[in-house]
Amino acid sequence: MDGDDGYFGESVAATYDRTESDMFAPDVVDTTAGFLADLAGGGRALELGIGTGRIALPLARRGVEVQGIDLSRAMAARLREKPGGDAIGVTIGDFARTRVDGTFSVAYLVFNTIMNLTTQEEQVACFRNAAAHLEPGGCFVVEVMTPELRRLPPGQNVVPYHVSPTRWAFDLYDVATQATSSNYIEVVDGRGEYRTIPFRYVWPSELDLMARLAGLRLRERWEGWTREPFTSESPRHVSVWEKPAGSP
Incomplete structure (x- = not known):
């Protein structure tokens, strides 16, 4: 934050x-x-x-x-x-x-x-x-x-929506609490940066x-x-x- x-x-x-x-x-x-x-x-x-x-x-x-x-x-x-x-x-x-x-x-x-x-x-x-x-x-x-819960196979709590050699983005779900987060990993000049933002799906x-x-x-x-x-x-x-x- x-x-x-x-x-x-x-x-x-x-x-x-x-x-x-x-x-x-x-x-x-x-x-x-x-x-x-x-x-x-x-x-x-x-x-x-x-x-x-x-x-x-x-x-x-x-x-x-x-x-x-x-x-x-x-x-x-x-x-x-x-x-x-x-x-x-x-x-x-x-x-x-x-x-x-x-x-x-x-x-x-x-x-x-x-x-x-x-x-x-x-x-x-x-x-x-x-x-x-x-x-x-x-x-x-x-x-x-x-809510994209239909994209979650049994036992999985991650939905990726962007994958490239330098950037990954995925959502994490907790179906018991409706808590989710969007997560971003980006590599710039060989250094990685991670950012996460919490949400509540409804x-x-x-x-x-x-x-x-x-x-x-x-x-x-x-x-x-x-x-x-x-x-x-x-x-x-x-x-x-x-x-x-x-x-x-």
């Missing part, structure tokens, strides 16, 4: 936007921002775990006022350095409990960020925090992977129960941002829960 910044300190923030992950593809970013802008409907948006602004900045360019919460000062600093970044307010803190002034039409967590909360208690608190920020009729959106049905505890109800669930049907084969889901009209 990098001090107060948790697992997303300067060493991660410095290279975060250089990843070759599909999540940075322009069409993915644009589609995600469009989905959220439609839900905002001219209202304000709150991003939990805003990071370096991958989604917040294009959402703001669509005319949506965006606020954010993030534990990492290093990630928030990268956001502020970008064009338009100084117009987005970022509150430093744990997004499961940190409050921001005012109410919002939409609050959202993207790219598995809900799993950065490593206990069920923290994940439940996050839903309650999101609900407390929403105006009646507002929506909470979560994009998260479907099922769609469990998220629905968390939403109900927070006074939210499921509005829609899709496989992705282009609204493909969610099925038993979907590797992830985008779920939208609504705060009923008339809620305090």
Whole structure:
């Protein structure tokens, strides 16, 4: 961990936007921002775990006022350095409990960020925090992977997803506790570096129960941002829960 910044300190923030992950593809970013802008409907948006602004900045360019919460000062600093970044307010803190002034039409967590909360208690608190920020009729959106337990043969707890002569990446699972971690080994100039980040995987049905505890109800669930049907084969889901009209 990098001090107060948790697992997303300067060493991660410095290279975060250089990843070759599909999540940075322009069409993915644009589609995600469009989905959220439609839900905002001219209202304000709150991003939990805003990071370096991958989604917040294009959402703001669509005319949506965006606020954010993030534990990492290093990630928030990268956001502020970008064009338009100084117009987005970022509150430093744990997004499961940190409050921001005012109410919002939409609050959202993207790219598995809900799993950065490593206990069920923290994940439940996050839903309650999101609900407390929403105006009646507002929506909470979560994009998260479907747990990949079908890839685990009996007796195995490791799922590798990148193997090359200089870089290895794999996930470790504990199916008894729903604890998992992403682990990275990289060799540069003959020297190895190891990094691990803990997560807690969570099922769609469990998220629905968390939403109900927070006074939210499921509005829609899709496989992705282009609204493909969610099925038993979907590797992830985008779920939208609504705060009923008339809620305090």
